[in-house]
Amino acid sequence: MIVNFIDYLKERLPAVKFVCYIAAAIIVIWSMAAVDTSHAHTWAEKHIPGFWAVFAFLSSVILIFLAGWLGRSGIQTKEDYYDK
Amino acid sequence: MTSSFIHPALILIAGALILPFIKGPFRKPYLVLVPLLTFCDVLYLSQYPGTYGIVNFMDSWTLTFGRVDSLSMVFAFIMALMAIIGTIYGLHVEDEWQHIAAWFYVAGSLGVIYSGDYLVLFLFWEMMAFASTFLIWFNTDKGSLAAGYRYLLVHTFGGVILLLGFVLRYQATGDLSFVLLDEHNTQLYTWLIMIGLMLNAAVPPLHSWLPDAYSKATVTGAVFMCAFTTKTAIYTLARAFAGFDILIVLGVVMAIYGIIYAILENDVRRLLAWEIVSQVGYMVVGVGIGTALAINGTCAHAFAHILYKGLLFMAAGAIIHATGQSRMTDLGGLYRKMPLTLLFMVIGGLSVSAFPFLSGFVSKSMIISASFESHLPLAGLLLTAVSVGTFLVAGLRLPYLVFFGESRCSAATWEKAEDPVWNMRLAMGIAAFFCILIGSFVPFLYSMLPYGDVVYHPYNIAHLAETLQILAFTALAFYFLKNRLAARATISLDLDWFYRLAGRGFLWTTVNPLQWADTAWGSAYRVVGLVSLMTIARFSAWFDWHGIDGVVDGTARIVRAVGGRVSLLLQRGQIQMTLYYTVSFAALFLAAYVWL
Numbered sequence: 001m002i003v004n005f006i007d008y009l010k011e012r013l014p015a016v017k018f019v020c021y022i023a024a025a026i027i028v029i030w031s032m033a034a035v036d037t038s039h040a041h042t043w044a045e046k047h048i049p050g051f052w053a054v055f056a057f058l059s060s061v062i063l064i065f066l067a068g069w070l071g072r073s074g075i076q077t078k079e080d081y082y083d084k
Numbered sequence: 085m086t087s088s089f090i091h092p093a094l095i096l097i098a099g100a101l102i103l104p105f106i107k108g109p110f111r112k113p114y115l116v117l118v119p120l121l122t123f124c125d126v127l128y129l130s131q132y133p134g135t136y137g138i139v140n141f142m143d144s145w146t147l148t149f150g151r152v153d154s155l156s157m158v159f160a161f162i163m164a165l166m167a168i169i170g171t172i173y174g175l176h177v178e179d180e181w182q183h184i185a186a187w188f189y190v191a192g193s194l195g196v197i198y199s200g201d202y203l204v205l206f207l208f209w210e211m212m213a214f215a216s217t218f219l220i221w222f223n224t225d226k227g228s229l230a231a232g233y234r235y236l237l238v239h240t241f242g243g244v245i246l247l248l249g250f251v252l253r254y255q256a257t258g259d260l261s262f263v264l265l266d267e268h269n270t271q272l273y274t275w276l277i278m279i280g281l282m283l284n285a286a287v288p289p290l291h292s293w294l295p296d297a298y299s300k301a302t303v304t305g306a307v308f309m310c311a312f313t314t315k316t317a318i319y320t321l322a323r324a325f326a327g328f329d330i331l332i333v334l335g336v337v338m339a340i341y342g343i344i345y346a347i348l349e350n351d352v353r354r355l356l357a358w359e360i361v362s363q364v365g366y367m368v369v370g371v372g373i374g375t376a377l378a379i380n381g382t383c384a385h386a387f388a389h390i391l392y393k394g395l396l397f398m399a400a401g402a403i404i405h406a407t408g409q410s411r412m413t414d415l416g417g418l419y420r421k422m423p424l425t426l427l428f429m430v431i432g433g434l435s436v437s438a439f440p441f442l443s444g445f446v447s448k449s450m451i452i453s454a455s456f457e458s459h460l461p462l463a464g465l466l467l468t469a470v471s472v473g474t475f476l477v478a479g480l481r482l483p484y485l486v487f488f489g490e491s492r493c494s495a496a497t498w499e500k501a502e503d504p505v506w507n508m509r510l511a512m513g514i515a516a517f518f519c520i521l522i523g524s525f526v527p528f529l530y531s532m533l534p535y536g537d538v539v540y541h542p543y544n545i546a547h548l549a550e551t552l553q554i555l556a557f558t559a560l561a562f563y564f565l566k567n568r569l570a571a572r573a574t575i576s577l578d579l580d581w582f583y584r585l586a587g588r589g590f591l592w593t594t595v596n597p598l599q600w601a602d603t604a605w606g607s608a609y610r611v612v613g614l615v616s617l618m619t620i621a622r623f624s625a626w627f628d629w630h631g632i633d634g635v636v637d638g639t640a641r642i643v644r645a646v647g648g649r650v651s652l653l654l655q656r657g658q659i660q661m662t663l664y665y666t667v668s669f670a671a672l673f674l675a676a677y678v679w680l
Contacts, residue, residue: 035545036546037546041457052554054557055468055469060561060565064568076572076576079574
């Protein structure tokens, strides 16, 4: 059942992608239009529409690039490093 | 009610000691029964809060084995529940020693949670460290033996620091009780105790043992380990160090540190272990903030964390159990072969990512809210960023690289991959059920939290909107950057580099000069000593042969025969077993000394 469902989605990949984009857009529009942020904790939440969407995207990018940079700076090494 | 107090740890210990005698068809029911009884005992004790099991120790100290209050209740509940789930997960394991080690480990954890003073705490603390080491040693994979030794040595070091701390405190104050320490009057012993406890919570820079050990434990052992050590340590920190500001900083560092290493990691269980470091960081922050909401959040998150992390480790264990592979460079595309495991891993992954209606949503947000409400917006924002990273790693990267995308499996791996046996599926099902229950039926968890008068509503529009935005745009970022998160056949150097290479350096300095001295001595001996020695030897041989032998030989032969028998029995060449016997004897002597 699970396998069939995944295969079903995989065969319709462009449609799935489209639905996901639409869903993301709806979430942002809904958050901007319908959610009261006047009691939010931070200035940014109150004044930047869709703050958490921007925040999440930027955090992901920063984390991925930071990790990649640290990895390349010498932290990542061969698997047999300790066996030598 | 003192007469009806039976320590839950005692049930597990007695159960473990009887286990080798239960064989055949009775084994499996018995294995379920013992943790179930323990759980019932914990539930029973929760009805009657109070202090039990007070023992007078050597006339001068009062030991408290059973402090049942709102903080210990919630932790004992989840530990006992996890003991049931973990034992069911390992029901197919024939080797009784693995169950015994696991039960002693849980008993240690429960003992720490109910302990009222440092002596009892220390006793069970060491029991945990020692029993869990065997969960690593039982794994026959390459590297497990060494990892077990590193784990044991690190925890022994931590134990000694803790011991130093509370002995100094006893000397200064004459007090052994395990209570909240004063933040405004810190002494050397305060920091020593904190370091000892923080080592078990894997707070950087004392964290390297965790990914090292958890990735090398047995499949079932890792499920136990991921639950007990760090969360028991969080309990002790919440007990003694609530409101210590330094923990906020350390916790945030810990959360970020863990998630960055998780992004780089290739080994499935190491990735999950790094995420424990990251998630426990939230709890350390919660303890550091120390307000009622923050402590509630810490307890709630520890509770939820044990279940979803157990679920993730069980799913990862199912993959390793079936395929024998733990590196994501050797996996991929497995959804066709292991659909149920995929389902459970996704439930666990979405729970840790704070998906609405799953457990992380109602627990993690409490700590983040507490940091905003305590006017720590930076901590709150950084923890939210880590929450983004968590979804990136556990919710997206891990399932994607193991179950979707291109298959990097060898033909043999692909052939072997299948959903695990019924008991492993059942255990995962129970954990998944609780993940959903906690997230969907909030009073189940919230009614157990220590500060009952704190009101917190996770399901409000603003929180929902925040979470959905975060999840959607993290997924989007993952989609664009997934090539940067691909599996690479590397390991990541961490602070254990220092003691691993320091150990090697020590070995080198010991071996090489000693070798040189030995060789030099050998040559000198041959040149100078041998001739004179031979002369003396000839004389003493004559004397020995004719004089002494007759008397001594008889005695010597007896001693040798007895010694041979004993060492045949006790020294099978495996130093782990020797260690085991030594500690057992030491424990027996201690018990005899105290009670006789």
